[in-house]
Amino acid sequence: MSRIAARFSQLADRGRTALIPFVTAGDPNPDVTVPLMHAMVAAGADLIELGVPFSDPMADGPVIQRATERALAQGVSLSRVLEMVRDFRVQDQETPVVLMGYLNPIEVMGYTAFSEQASAAGVDGALIVDLPPEEGHDLIAMMRDCGLDLVNLIAPTSNPGRIARIGQVASGFVYYVSIKGVTGAAHLDVSTIADKVGQIRERIQLPVGVGFGIRDAETAAQVAKVADAVIVGSAIVGRIESLAETPERIPETIAGFLGDLRAAVDAADGVGHGSTSD
Amino acid sequence: MAIHADNSHASRMETGRDTAYQMPDANGHFGPYGGMFVAETLMYPLEELLKAYETCMADPQFQAELDADLRDYVGRPSPLYHAERWSRELGGAQIYLKREDLNHTGAHKVNNTIGQALLAKRMGKTRIIAETGAGQHGVATATVAARLGLECIVYMGEVDVARQEANVYRMRLLGAEVVSVKSGSRTLKDAMNEAMRDWVTNVDDTFYIIGTVAGPHPYPMLVRDFQAVIGREARAQMLERTGRLPDALVACVGGGSNALGLFHPFIGDEGVAIYGVEAAGDGLETGRHAAPLSAGRPGVLHGNRTYLMEDDDGQIMETHSISAGLDYPGVGPEHSWLKDSGRATYDAVTDDEALAAFHHLTRTEGIIPALESSHALAYAHTLAATMRPDQSVLVNLSGRGDKDMHTVAHHDGLVL
Numbered sequence: 001m002s003r004i005a006a007r008f009s010q011l012a013d014r015g016r017t018a019l020i021p022f023v024t025a026g027d028p029n030p031d032v033t034v035p036l037m038h039a040m041v042a043a044g045a046d047l048i049e050l051g052v053p054f055s056d057p058m059a060d061g062p063v064i065q066r067a068t069e070r071a072l073a074q075g076v077s078l079s080r081v082l083e084m085v086r087d088f089r090v091q092d093q094e095t096p097v098v099l100m101g102y103l104n105p106i107e108v109m110g111y112t113a114f115s116e117q118a119s120a121a122g123v124d125g126a127l128i129v130d131l132p133p134e135e136g137h138d139l140i141a142m143m144r145d146c147g148l149d150l151v152n153l154i155a156p157t158s159n160p161g162r163i164a165r166i167g168q169v170a171s172g173f174v175y176y177v178s179i180k181g182v183t184g185a186a187h188l189d190v191s192t193i194a195d196k197v198g199q200i201r202e203r204i205q206l207p208v209g210v211g212f213g214i215r216d217a218e219t220a221a222q223v224a225k226v227a228d229a230v231i232v233g234s235a236i237v238g239r240i241e242s243l244a245e246t247p248e249r250i251p252e253t254i255a256g257f258l259g260d261l262r263a264a265v266d267a268a269d270g271v272g273h274g275s276t277s278d
Numbered sequence: 279m280a281i282h283a284d285n286s287h288a289s290r291m292e293t294g295r296d297t298a299y300q301m302p303d304a305n306g307h308f309g310p311y312g313g314m315f316v317a318e319t320l321m322y323p324l325e326e327l328l329k330a331y332e333t334c335m336a337d338p339q340f341q342a343e344l345d346a347d348l349r350d351y352v353g354r355p356s357p358l359y360h361a362e363r364w365s366r367e368l369g370g371a372q373i374y375l376k377r378e379d380l381n382h383t384g385a386h387k388v389n390n391t392i393g394q395a396l397l398a399k400r401m402g403k404t405r406i407i408a409e410t411g412a413g414q415h416g417v418a419t420a421t422v423a424a425r426l427g428l429e430c431i432v433y434m435g436e437v438d439v440a441r442q443e444a445n446v447y448r449m450r451l452l453g454a455e456v457v458s459v460k461s462g463s464r465t466l467k468d469a470m471n472e473a474m475r476d477w478v479t480n481v482d483d484t485f486y487i488i489g490t491v492a493g494p495h496p497y498p499m500l501v502r503d504f505q506a507v508i509g510r511e512a513r514a515q516m517l518e519r520t521g522r523l524p525d526a527l528v529a530c531v532g533g534g535s536n537a538l539g540l541f542h543p544f545i546g547d548e549g550v551a552i553y554g555v556e557a558a559g560d561g562l563e564t565g566r567h568a569a570p571l572s573a574g575r576p577g578v579l580h581g582n583r584t585y586l587m588e589d590d591d592g593q594i595m596e597t598h599s600i601s602a603g604l605d606y607p608g609v610g611p612e613h614s615w616l617k618d619s620g621r622a623t624y625d626a627v628t629d630d631e632a633l634a635a636f637h638h639l640t641r642t643e644g645i646i647p648a649l650e651s652s653h654a655l656a657y658a659h660t661l662a663a664t665m666r667p668d669q670s671v672l673v674n675l676s677g678r679g680d681k682d683m684h685t686v687a688h689h690d691g692l693v694l
Contacts (some may be wrong), residue, residue, distance in 0.1 A: 055593040056579060058474045059317045065461055077591035103578045104314060128491035130315045130578065134305060155319035157481060164323060180319055181479040227680060 004149055004172040005094040005226035007046055008207045008228065012204040013067035016269050017224040019044055019262055021254075022100060022233035024051035026065035026076030028244040032205060032251070034087045039251035044262030049127070049198050049231065052081050052101030055149055059129045063234040066241060078114070079104040082121040089122035091218045096124040098172070103131050111139045115146040125172045133169045133268030140169055149173075154200055156180050156192070163246055167204035173229060177212045184234030188213040190267055194226040232261060283634040299545045301612060306495020311611035316581045319478050328496040330401045331467065335503070340396065347392050347611045348507060351425075352382045354380075354389075356508075358515035359675075364642045367634035369527065371665035373658055375645070376512045378536065385648065385677030386536040388509060391487055393504035395422035398485035405484045409473040411438055411466035411532070412603035412650065412675055414488030420454035430454040433472040433497045436466040445681055462595040465628050466606045470580050476677025490533025491610030494581030498610050499639045505539025512672060513543050524672035526551040528660060529625065530653040531571070532604035536676035545621060552612060555657040557599035558626035568597035570609050571617050571624040586612040600685060601628040601649035603677075631656040633689060636679065648677035649685065 001009070011018050021040050025032050034237050035049055044074050053071040056066060078101075085097050101120065105115045106128065118126065125148050129138065133152065140150050149172030154163060157180065166174065178188045178199060193210060210223045211231030228257045236254055299310045334340040348354040357380065361373045362556040367673075378386040400404060406423045408430070410416030416432040423430035432454050439446055439458045449456050462468035470493075477486045482514060491498045491505070516524050526597060529537035544550045559567035566646055569575065570585040577586040587595045587607040599605045616622035627635075632649060635656035640646045647655060651674070658673045665671065679686075689693045 012643040053593075055462065056471050058471045058580070060479065062461075063473070069461075072593065077593075079591070104586075104588065104594070105592035107577050107583075108588065108590065128583070129317050132316065132318055132321050133315060133323075135313050135315055155317070155322075156321040157319050159322060162318075166318075175317060177317075180481055182475045185479065 002147065002149060002172065004047065007096050008173060009171065011046060014271065016271055017227065017265050018046040018209070018229035019258070019265050020047045020049055020229050020231040021045050021258055022049040022062060022231060023236060023240065024053060024071050025081040025236070026053060026071035026074050027067040027068045027240055028070045029074050030076055030080065030084070030245055033084050036251045036254060037088050038091060039255040040093055040258055041092060043255035043258040045095070045258060047096040047098065049098050049100045050081060052078050052099050052105060053107060054102040056069060059182055060089055061182040062221065063184045063236060063241065064236045067237045069242065078109055082117055083124065085123050086121040093235050094168065097122065099126040101128065103128050106139070109161065111142045115142040115148060119146040121149055123148065123158040125151050127151040127153065127175060131167055136169060153177050156196065160199065163200055164203045170204060170206055172210050173207040174200065175210055175231065176200060176210045178210050179213050180214065183212055185213055188219060190222045190226065193223065197226050217260045219265040220261045224265040230265055301615065302499055304493065306499065308615035310576070311584050312495055312498055312582050313615040314580045314581060315403060315583065317478060317479065323481050323495055325495070330397060331496055331500050334397055334400055334440040339661060340400070342398055344393055344624050348389065349368060352388050353380065354391060354507065355511045356380050358512060360484065361643050364639070365662070367642065368610050368659065368663050371669040371671045372660040372667065373662050374524065374670060374672045376508060376540065376672060378674060378676045379424070379645070379647065379651070379678035380507060383418045384620065384680065385418070386539060387415045387504060388488060389423065389507055390504040390535060390541065391418040391422045392491065394485070394487040395426055398428065399426055401485065403483060403485035405480065406487055407431045407433070407473050407476050407484055408487045409433045409466065409469040410489065411469070411605055412601065412681065413438065413442040414603060414681070415450065416454070416456070417445050417452070418607045419453035420449040421489050423454065424452045425535070431457060431476065433459050433476070435458050435459050435463070435469045435470040437464045438466065441603055441685060442681060466544050467594065490535040491538045491612060492533045492580055492584070492608055498582065498612055501535050502542055502612060506542045508536065508539035508674065509541060509543035512540060516672060520670060523547055523550050523670040525665065526553060526671045528553045528555060528614045528658040528661065528671060529556050529606060529651050529674040530652045530676065531609060531613060532557070532568070532606050532650065533608070534610040536674050538610060538612055540674040541622060550684045552616070552622040553657060553661065554624045555653045556624060556626040557601060557604035557653060558628040559598040562626055563630050566598040567626065568599040568605050568607065569626040570607060571613060572626040576614065579608050582611045584608050584614045600632065600689070601653065603648070603650040604653065625657060627653045627656045633643050633658060633686065636686065637672055644673070646679035647675055649680050649682045651676045
């Protein structure tokens, strides 16, 4: 069983919703990332999404765009991100890590080289924003051979036919983008999310994560009631940005914020606080 | 397989559409290039757009409306001009210019915006967005939006806003909101990123008018089809004027819409050599250029796989050209296919060579060309000189140079 499947099944047994933080690798500098990942796990993260910087982040709002620019200014490449995951794995062999980014850095590295190197580094999957199932066959096959999951996005505009098609290729979990828009955009509507998550569950047997627009404990708790995973990105990255000049404070501050989210999600689940790796 | 040039009446009447060349395939691929590399949110709207496009293209009423607009509003057909003095002076092939500079708004861009705006109207969209580099596509979009009474937002890189002030003002006069894009390299590619972000956010009521043969399927196909009126007219005009097809075609390539518009109806004409001219900027060897076909490699950007200017980590590089309209790190995927298949040849011309051609056409023929088109003129000058006087070269004069007065004056050390 893959690390991602194992983690979700463990959570399901306990009736808990996964909490998935996103951070851009190398933001605001490469030394922060691995300690930050460990701090997030200690604060209750069940899986980590690690953003791979790309020069043209078309699906991201201003907060993650700026994080990307900070990381690129430090020369953080896809290979460097894989090194970070390798470092993370020295201490943590349990927590799944999913890369999130755009296709071009993977194209340039090569599908085979990427799949082999990512797997060797301890990566569990990848979510490639600009790779719909129609274009993904070759990479999906290669990743699968290396034991990696390709996590697919589902959008508010995905009709039942598209959801079913995504279900045929998705693995690990699926990521429902809760709003039409870029990352960090405002105002999610929990009742429409619940409807859509219901449609997804009818067609896809994988856990359903919900992200885009979850900014605080309150929205996290609302989403936890309908989803298998709550994904929080811009709200974390925005806090990292405000500490860019004092990076030593980042792990502790983000851990504090995640702790609040964890408590809210657990309360929504009706379970007490507890680490999944205990 | 293809329609060959001969002097029969039937051949003259042909549009030049090649029966063997059927690109893209049903999924929008030109061999390994093209495709739909976009976020899931945009997949449904792209499918919707493809359906609407296919319906409209099969609808005689849509075609009639489009043809009437091209005639009465754009001023088509655009003339074919024999640059006799230039040709004589050069002593090589006869040079013919397809005068897209004489279109309403001053460039070929309007052929496409007219078509896409009609499509937007048919689809019931009320809000138009566009990206622009030099501002020509932005002006052409603002123009058709004004005429149809549609809200219009144009994204333009901050660097381009500064170097194309006159076009920014034109767009504002036409009622468009011009958004200055401050992310990334603050040029055309970043304007396109921002337009995609807008589209993904406002997908229900918004139509994105892409200005070139790039972006996700079906854009490269539909922009090409709307621009192919250039080549269809030019082909018939050359046959009419000279009794034969040209020996060579030359057009500048940024994203490549004016080039593909000219080339496409000639692809099946094996005797016609096809040359696309990229911007070599300060020179390919300096790295400061915008010539992905000449000096880049394949990758994925803005919804399609194509030749790109990118570094070893897959990050898109900043480009340089004196011409804002060519200052783009990618190129339409069909050009990548035409390059690999060998049907077209791509080369690059430096800023200095383009400027020399700009001045030369202005003084020799009394036509002030756009700096983009000047790249094609520079290449044609060199090419025609190697050919015989009974041969001919057809150049797409894709736009007029009024917008470039400040750039050229600045380069010559003047302040207007």
